[in-house]
Each structure stands twice: as structure tokens, then as C-alpha cells.
Amino acid sequence: MILYDYALSPDCYKIRLLAALTGAKLTLRAVDFHPGGEHRSPAFLAINPGGTIPVMQDGTLTLTDSAAILTFVAAKSGPAWLGDDSPEMRARVAQWLAFxxxxxxxxxxxxxxxxxxxxxxxxxxxxxxxxxxxxxxAALVERHLTGDAFLAGNRPTLADIACFPHSMLAPDGGISVDPYPAIRLWTRSVRALPGFIEMPGIHRLHDLKPEPVGVPE
Amino acid sequence: MPDWTPVALLRDLPPLVVMPVTVDGVDLALWRSASGRIAAWADRCPHRGMRLSHGFVRGEALSCIYHGWSYAQSGQCQRIPAHPDLEPPEAIRVPVHHATEAGGVIWVALDTVTTAPPALAGVQPLRSVTLDARFDPASAGLTESGGAWRGTLGGVAVAVLVQPLPDNRCALHVLAESKASPTDLVAASRGIETLRRQAEGVSA
Structure with a gap:
């Protein structure tokens, strides 16, 4: 699976994160989105005429929508992330992917x-x-009141992966995340998942790491 | 000015979590240690001024995200990772304020405390919301009783605590009657959303 990727893009990070959580192997092709504008180059438009990232290629398959790419990676490497436990859970996953x-x-x-x-x-x-x-x-509050810790149910799914990056990066766009206690705890739960990886602006939970020892001279 | 300001619900601050709160216009880092102790500190690392609410909790100490300086319950700096053999000078200390929990609500007082925060009986914590508007409890049909504003939201009896915030904003900490079921609580939560839309003038 080849991912046309940009390090600062939340939509590209979603794919890298899901791949890390499911053990899927990605071949990354860096796109110079800024300042190079490589996504508007003739070579890139030949791959994705829409000029958007991320793009995934696997054999003859080309996917240009991040929800579709997430669905593909999950179906291939971690079907549990599709959230097929019940019709309700499956529908919630679809709703949050659209959201x-x-x-x-x-x-x-x-x-x-x-x-x-x-x-x-x-x-x-x-x-x-x-x-x-x-x-x-509000959705997380309602899920908590009915005993669930994640957006689509009682375990993490594509719904969480799709909505997590922008929820954490909002301050980059001048939008405070301070007023949302349920989002705060939910983003901590996502960051605590085994295999979690970072992107610039989204760091791991330092409290889960042991206290570092002194640096040798 | 009342001694105590409600700043959060206890359920939103489990052990090892730090969050930013504002009391009387002062930014604070509210955090809870591994053993459950609650503290409200000036939200500023004495080293480089980074917000301590961006930091992290290990055991009984709060650490700054920037250079990892960690501070004990007293606010005293106890460790500087870049100088592991140095005992930090006493002058490196974060201003500490009063913080306590009563009835599932976390209360903070910046200065001298002469009274205890109100103990709300017969209610369970529901949720906290922030309004980008002033809030007039009376016009929302609430009446003051026993240290909280009482009324019904979504058909559920509630107690509302108001925390003033800068820029004409405020936070509401809402508790619901103890006997409310999860279904009732969902209805009350949606009632809070309606109340906020009305207060912000989004819809009548």
C-alpha cells in the first residue's frame, strides 16, 4: 500500500495512525504540499486529478478520499476497526466518517x-x-452516560481515528479545545492505544512513559 | 465575591490529568495526582513561562511539557532533567491556590478561605459546558436554592453552578437529580445544549 503523504496533514496522519495501530505496512511517498504545491503538479494530477492528499495506491486501486482509505486499510489489516459489532455501531462509524x-x-x-x-x-x-x-x-457525553468510552461504542473504531486529529489540532487554527472535558479524556484514550504514533502538534502521553534517567556526560 | 468558584466536575479530572481553568480572570492549571490529590496552580512554569496545563502528571508531581521541570504538591520544583544532580533552589516554586472537592464538584479559591463550598445533596454530576455569552439563570427559568440554581432541563431536575469567565463567557457545571436514569441524563444533556443555544441567541 503506497500512501502519498504530507507530514503536517491531519488527513494523511489518520492513515498513518490506523496503519500503526493495525500493523499495516505503508510505503510513504512524501508530497511537498507546502511550499512546493506538488499536489498541483502534472505528475501528481495524473495520479489524483482532484489534487488532494492523501492518496493511496494498491495494485490497480487508487483511493483519493481519506474515509475510503481508512476503510480499505481496516478491511485489509484490522477489520475490528470497521465497527461491525451491531447495525448501530456500523452506522455510527459511517456517520463519523462523513462528519x-x-x-x-x-x-x-x-x-x-x-x-x-x-x-x-x-x-x-x-x-x-x-x-x-x-x-x-455532546456525543461523547451521551456515549459515556450509556457506558461507552468511544464515539461509536465501547471500543475504538474508524470513527475515533477519523475525528481525533482535527479535534487535537484545532488550536493551530485559533480554536480553543479547553472547553471540552469529554474530548480531553477521549483524546487521552486514543493516545493511550497500543501502537499509537505522533504527528507534529499531537504528542504521546508522557505520563505513560517511565521517568527518564539522567543524561550521561 | 464568593470564596469558592466551581471549576470542573470531579469525573472530568481523573488521576493523572491536568486541565486549564480560569478563576477571577486568573489562568490556572488544575491537576490530579496518581493518588487522587487535587491542586490548582498558576498556569505558568517559572522556568520559561510555558502553560503548565500543557504538562503531564507523574505520580504526585506535575511536569512542564517544555523542559520537563517537575513540581511537588507544594509547588516546589523538585527536578530539572537537564541537571539531574542539582537540587532545585527553593525560589523555583509555582504559586499554589486552594482546591477542594465537594459533592462531585471541584472548587477553587485564589486567596483566603473563610467558608466551605456548598455541599449539594441529592444530585449526581452530569456535565460542564462553556457558553460564549453571559448567562442569566432567572431568565432561563432557574431559581437559587442551597448554593445552586435549580430547575428542570429535558424534564430532569437539575442544579446548575455558574463559573464566570473572561470576555463575557461562562461555564455551567450541571448536576442532575440522583434518581435520574441514563436515558433521563441524555435528555438533560440535550436540554443543556438547548439552554446554551438560547443563551447565545442562536435560536429563540
Whole structure:
């Protein structure tokens, strides 16, 4: 599985994270999204005419949507992540995979506006981002009240992987994550999963690591 | 000004978690040690000014995310990783405020405390929400009783504690009657969302 990847992209990170959690082997092809604009080059457009990242190639299959890529990686390497325990869980996973597009269109755009000077209606993006975070917070509260710790049920699924990165990176776009206690604990649960990997702006839980000993002279 | 300000529900601060809170305009790092002790400190590492609420808890100490300086319950710096053999000077100390738990609510007082926080009986913690608006409990149909605002949300009897925040914002810490079932609590949680939309003028 070849992933056309950009280190600072939350949508690319989702794929790398799921691969790490499921043990899937990815071949990474770095795309110089910024400042090079390589995603608009003729060579890249020949792969994905839409000019978006991430892109996955596996044999003759080319996928250009992050939800589709997550579904493919899970189906191949970790079917439990599809969340097929019940019709309700499966539907929730589908709903959160679609919801993640709203996160990209709000928090994601606010973030590329603030970090990479991409044009955006920043006020509208932040307002929509706050609304998205409030919806995730309310959903997590309801899940907790019925005994579940994750977005789609009592165990992590693609729903969590799809919504986790933007929920943590919102401050990059000037959107505070301080007002959301359920999101705080949920993002800690995701970061505590065995095999979790970091991206710039999303660090591991230092409290789970042993106290470092003194550095030798 | 009341002595104590409600800042969070205890269930939202399990051991090993640190979170930012604001009391009387002062930013604080609220954290809970491995053994469950609650502390509210100035949200600023004395070393380089990084927010300690970005830090992490190991055992009974809070560490800064930036250079790993760790601070004991007293606020005293106990370890500087880059100088493992140095005993940190006493002057390296984080200002410590009063923090306590009562009835599933965490309360903080910046200065002298003359009273205990109100003990709310017959309720269970529901959730905390932040409003990007002032909140007038009376216009929301709530009445003050026993140190909290009482009323019903989603058909469930609730007690609401109001925490003022800067920029005309506020946080509401909502508790529901003890006998409420999970289904009732979901309805009350949705009632809080409606209350927030009304307070923010999103819909009438």
C-alpha cells in the first residue's frame, strides 16, 4: 500500500495512525504540499486529478478520499476497526466518517489559513469548527452516560481515528479545545492505544512513559 | 465575591490529568495526582513561562511539557532533567491556590478561605459546558436554592453552578437529580445544549 503523504496533514496522519495501530505496512511517498504545491503538479494530477492528499495506491486501486482509505486499510489489516459489532455501531462509524469532512472543512481550513497562509473565511471556519467540537463533545457525553468510552461504542473504531486529529489540532487554527472535558479524556484514550504514533502538534502521553534517567556526560 | 468558584466536575479530572481553568480572570492549571490529590496552580512554569496545563502528571508531581521541570504538591520544583544532580533552589516554586472537592464538584479559591463550598445533596454530576455569552439563570427559568440554581432541563431536575469567565463567557457545571436514569441524563444533556443555544441567541 503506497500512501502519498504530507507530514503536517491531519488527513494523511489518520492513515498513518490506523496503519500503526493495525500493523499495516505503508510505503510513504512524501508530497511537498507546502511550499512546493506538488499536489498541483502534472505528475501528481495524473495520479489524483482532484489534487488532494492523501492518496493511496494498491495494485490497480487508487483511493483519493481519506474515509475510503481508512476503510480499505481496516478491511485489509484490522477489520475490528470497521465497527461491525451491531447495525448501530456500523452506522455510527459511517456517520463519523462523513462528519470528519466537516472537521476538515472548518478546523482543517482554519489551520491551513493560520499555518500556511491559505485563503479562507477564518471567522466562518472557526465558528463552524466550534460547532463541530460541541457536537463531538455532546456525543461523547451521551456515549459515556450509556457506558461507552468511544464515539461509536465501547471500543475504538474508524470513527475515533477519523475525528481525533482535527479535534487535537484545532488550536493551530485559533480554536480553543479547553472547553471540552469529554474530548480531553477521549483524546487521552486514543493516545493511550497500543501502537499509537505522533504527528507534529499531537504528542504521546508522557505520563505513560517511565521517568527518564539522567543524561550521561 | 464568593470564596469558592466551581471549576470542573470531579469525573472530568481523573488521576493523572491536568486541565486549564480560569478563576477571577486568573489562568490556572488544575491537576490530579496518581493518588487522587487535587491542586490548582498558576498556569505558568517559572522556568520559561510555558502553560503548565500543557504538562503531564507523574505520580504526585506535575511536569512542564517544555523542559520537563517537575513540581511537588507544594509547588516546589523538585527536578530539572537537564541537571539531574542539582537540587532545585527553593525560589523555583509555582504559586499554589486552594482546591477542594465537594459533592462531585471541584472548587477553587485564589486567596483566603473563610467558608466551605456548598455541599449539594441529592444530585449526581452530569456535565460542564462553556457558553460564549453571559448567562442569566432567572431568565432561563432557574431559581437559587442551597448554593445552586435549580430547575428542570429535558424534564430532569437539575442544579446548575455558574463559573464566570473572561470576555463575557461562562461555564455551567450541571448536576442532575440522583434518581435520574441514563436515558433521563441524555435528555438533560440535550436540554443543556438547548439552554446554551438560547443563551447565545442562536435560536429563540
Amino acid at each position: 470528519a469532512q466537516r472537521l476538515s472543512a472548518s478546523i482543517g481550513k482554519a489551520r491551513t489559513h493560520d499555518m500556511l497562509q491559505k485563503p479562507a473565511d477564518i471567522v466562518a471556519c472557526r465558528k463552524a469548527g466550534v460547532q463541530c467540537l460541541r457536537e463531538i463533545e
